[in-house]
Amino acid sequence: MNIFVCVKQVPDTETKITPTGDGSFIETASIKWIMNPYDEFAVEQALLIKQSNPAANVTVLRVGSVKDTEALRTAMAMGADDAALVEAADNLDSYSIAKALKGAIDKTGKKPDLILAGKQAIDDDALQVPQILAQMLNLPSVSVIVGFEQAGNNVKVKREVEGGALEVYELSTPCVLACNKGLNTPRYASLPGIMKAKKKPMAQYSLADVGVSDADRRVKYSGFRLPPEKPPGKKFDATDAAKQKDVVSQVVGLLRTEAKVI
Amino acid sequence: MDFSLTPEQREIRELALKFAKNEMIPHAQEYDEAGKFPMEIFKKAWELGLINTCIPAEYGGSGFSSVDSIAISESLAYGCMGMNTSFMANDLALLPIVIGGSDAQKKKFLTPFTEEFRIASFCLTEPGNGSDAGGIKTQIKDGGDHWIINGEKMWITNAGHAHLFVVYGTIDPALKHKGISAIVVDPKSPGIELGKKEDKMGHRSSDTRGVRFNNVKVPKENMLGNPGDGWAIAMSTLDHSRPLVASSALGGAQRALDLSIQYAKERVQFGVPIAKHQAIQFMIAEMGMKVEAARLLTYKAGWLCDQGIRNTEIASYAKAFASDSCMQITTDAVQIYGGYGYSKEYPVEKLMRDAKLIQIYEGTSQIQRLVMARELIK
Ligand SMILES: Cc1cc2nc3c(=O)[nH]c(=O)nc-3n(C[C@H](O)[C@H](O)[C@H](O)COP(=O)(O)OP(=O)(O)OC[C@H]3O[C@@H](n4cnc5c(N)ncnc54)[C@H](O)[C@@H]3O)c2cc1C
Ligand SMILES: Cc1cc2nc3c(=O)[nH]c(=O)nc-3n(C[C@H](O)[C@H](O)[C@H](O)COP(=O)(O)OP(=O)(O)OC[C@H]3O[C@@H](n4cnc5c(N)ncnc54)[C@H](O)[C@@H]3O)c2cc1C
Numbered sequence: 195m196n197i198f199v200c201v202k203q204v205p206d207t208e209t210k211i212t213p214t215g216d217g218s219f220i221e222t223a224s225i226k227w228i229m230n231p232y233d234e235f236a237v238e239q240a241l242l243i244k245q246s247n248p249a250a251n252v253t254v255l256r257v258g259s260v261k262d263t264e265a266l267r268t269a270m271a272m273g274a275d276d277a278a279l280v281e282a283a284d285n286l287d288s289y290s291i292a293k294a295l296k297g298a299i300d301k302t303g304k305k306p307d308l309i310l311a312g313k314q315a316i317d318d319d320a321l322q323v324p325q326i327l328a329q330m331l332n333l334p335s336v337s338v339i340v341g342f343e344q345a346g347n348n349v350k351v352k353r354e355v356e357g358g359a360l361e362v363y364e365l366s367t368p369c370v371l372a373c374n375k376g377l378n379t380p381r382y383a384s385l386p387g388i389m390k391a392k393k394k395p396m397a398q399y400s401l402a403d404v405g406v407s408d409a410d411r412r413v414k415y416s417g418f419r420l421p422p423e424k425p426p427g428k429k430f431d432a433t434d435a436a437k438q439k440d441v442v443s444q445v446v447g448l449l450r451t452e453a454k455v456i
Numbered sequence: 457m458d459f460s461l462t463p464e465q466r467e468i469r470e471l472a473l474k475f476a477k478n479e480m481i482p483h484a485q486e487y488d489e490a491g492k493f494p495m496e497i498f499k500k501a502w503e504l505g506l507i508n509t510c511i512p513a514e515y516g517g518s519g520f521s522s523v524d525s526i527a528i529s530e531s532l533a534y535g536c537m538g539m540n541t542s543f544m545a546n547d548l549a550l551l552p553i554v555i556g557g558s559d560a561q562k563k564k565f566l567t568p569f570t571e572e573f574r575i576a577s578f579c580l581t582e583p584g585n586g587s588d589a590g591g592i593k594t595q596i597k598d599g600g601d602h603w604i605i606n607g608e609k610m611w612i613t614n615a616g617h618a619h620l621f622v623v624y625g626t627i628d629p630a631l632k633h634k635g636i637s638a639i640v641v642d643p644k645s646p647g648i649e650l651g652k653k654e655d656k657m658g659h660r661s662s663d664t665r666g667v668r669f670n671n672v673k674v675p676k677e678n679m680l681g682n683p684g685d686g687w688a689i690a691m692s693t694l695d696h697s698r699p700l701v702a703s704s705a706l707g708g709a710q711r712a713l714d715l716s717i718q719y720a721k722e723r724v725q726f727g728v729p730i731a732k733h734q735a736i737q738f739m740i741a742e743m744g745m746k747v748e749a750a751r752l753l754t755y756k757a758g759w760l761c762d763q764g765i766r767n768t769e770i771a772s773y774a775k776a777f778a779s780d781s782c783m784q785i786t787t788d789a790v791q792i793y794g795g796y797g798y799s800k801e802y803p804v805e806k807l808m809r810d811a812k813l814i815q816i817y818e819g820t821s822q823i824q825r826l827v828m829a830r831e832l833i834k
Contacts, residue, residue: 267467268467271467382471382474382475382504383467383471384471384503384504384505385468385471385504385505385506385518386505386518388464388467388468388471389464389518392464
């Protein structure tokens with residue numbers, strides 16, 4: 195059984211983001227990279243499946259810069275068997291990334307039985323790659339899964355919807371599943387795991403190797419800037435009972451005209 | 457010259473730091489207040505390979521270098537200096553076996569620590585002999601086919617939970633240093649009596665007790681090296697362990713610095729964040745300078761150890777400088793937090809209490825200066 199897990203390397207949540215001087219991207223030199231937290235659930239799910247099915251092979255895939263291979267090394271230290279990296283700029287769009295992932299899967303020569311990913315990457319929050327990849331591979335796909343069960347050749351997954359209700363899907367494999375928090379508790383990479391990971395194979399491809407060119411770009415970034423600083427909150431004094439009516443209508447008015455939330 | 461950690465060392469450090477942030481910091485205050493031993497956290501750290509880093513690979517350990525161990529211990533102390541005292545005491549107790557034990561002793565005593573979660577204690581200090589460790593009075597007598605131990609130990613970390621003791625005693629007090637011997641003792645042996653758990657200022661989650669030995673029989677083969685080798689083993693152990701203790705002070709100091717910067721940016725007085733006041737800036741600058749200097753000394757002391765170069769002088773610099781700096785930095789952190797720093801609602805008062813111990817154990821700051829002077833004025 196071949197399980198592929200797509201992982202993205204994103205800036206640590208504690209990293210301070212600054213746009214480059216020309217506003218074309220963000221400063222990457224001083225960033226501490228981590229595995230996208232939602233992808234950790236995907237890696238963990240793959241490893242749980244491998245635990246009950248030792249013949250399973252878990253390959254982690256990543257598209258991005260080679261400077262730092264933190265995310266792939268972490269996944270292998272957690273227990274993934276091997277990795278493939280497609281070297282690319284860190285600001286590729288979702289379509290190109292999905293196409294590169296498909297190309298990388300083809301390159302490995304392994305027929306996928308299951309493809310797992312995080313439901314979204316916490317850097318650009320696009321929530322697109324797993325679905326585009328599924329479309330390209332012509333495979334069924336469910337996103338935001340919080341439950342997973344194997345049922346013979348099929349899988350049964352639970353998906354969270356508005357209001358906390360759960361939808362249950364049964365899919366035939368191969369399929370693409372995008373994982374959400376709550377699916378499992380990702381393990382730490384152990385120290386022996388870190389040592390073993392050094393010896394695990396990591397294939398490396400160029401975008402050309404996996405058939406992706408600039409013509410595949412569907413989205414181009416026109417600029418990066420920080421959101422405007424939040425103005426300080428407004429305080430309303432309503433301790434005087436006589437004035438409360440006025441204060442309330444003032445607040446309601448501002449919510450309509452300024453905040454435009456009602 | 458290269459000051460950087462290897463990619464692997466960076467990964468190890470990251471893992472330990474992640475563990476500290478997720479598993480230790482959220483519980484540090486609760487364990488401190490209740491004086492509760494961090495058994496589950498200790499075990500979890502062991503499962504990840506963060507404990508007993510001194511055990512060589514041929515005995516089932518990770519075979520980590522001194523620098524590797526420092527990178528781990530610094531990160532764990534960032535989570536909680538008190539819990540790290542319990543963790544570190546395992547290494548302190550196992551090091552004499554790594555250093556002075558025979559192959560058979562290493563297999564017998566070290567390997568079980570790699571196979572299941574176990575706790576160890578290093579028993580040197582006595583009620584009447586702390587800094588003057590050479591004057592210890594615990595007696596190890598030849599009982600024919602076994603040794604017999606009589607005496608009393610004090611301030612023994614992990615004593616209440618230990619599966620193994622390394623005990624220092626003398627075969628003859630008249631021999632002074634030359635009579636000191638190190639021996640592995642099963643804490644369940646008849647005649648061992650544990651004192652009550654000490655109610656301490658800091659490191660309150662660690663278990664510290666007196667231990668009394670009344671005619672305790674120990675197998676002959678448990679003596680490390682020959683009778684009288686104990687002092688040399690203890691001194692060599694300190695060369696390895698002082699950089700580790702320094703790293704604990706370093707981790708605590710780094711935490712105090714990080715918290716101070718964060719608070720100074722948030723707290724507004726006189727219309728601006730207090731970080732804008734030069735008095736606060738200078739305190740933070742001083743903290744940063746000391747943390748970095750302590751880091752350089754600590755890693756150098758470990759690096760020398762890994763190169764097999766005698767590090768006694770630098771290890772003492774590291775231990776004294778890192779712990780004295782940690783005390784100053786955590787005190788200033790409380791100052792920067794103002795009245796809030798004095799309250800248990802905020803994390804810095806605990807750091808200040810925890811810092812104090814590191815100036816005391818493993819050779820006080822004064823004793824480190826004695827060692828330095830002895831090395832310098834030979
Ligand atoms: C929480 C805790 C945990 C500990 N864990 C362990 C453990 O696991 N195993 C273990 O064996 N021990 C342990 N110790 C003991 C510790 O190492 C000793 O407390 C320390 O060595 C100091 O000894 P003392 O307390 O007897 O102080 P003393 O030696 O009585 O010192 C008192 C003061 O006199 C100063 N002083 C002493 N001699 C000189 C001198 N010649 N010149 C100048 N100043 C001097 C000291 O610096 C100190 O300020 C622990 C202690 C504590 C508090
Ligand atoms: C146990 C306790 C009892 C107390 N009892 C009383 C009481 O009975 N009655 C009462 O009224 N108050 C009381 N206080 C309050 C006490 O006086 C304040 O805590 C103190 O004035 C500091 O204020 P703060 O805690 O808000 O710190 P902050 O003013 O926020 O100061 C934080 C840090 O910033 C520094 N700082 C602030 N402004 C500047 C500046 N312009 N330049 C340089 N540095 C600056 C401070 O020195 C400090 O290091 C008590 C406090 C405690 C902890």
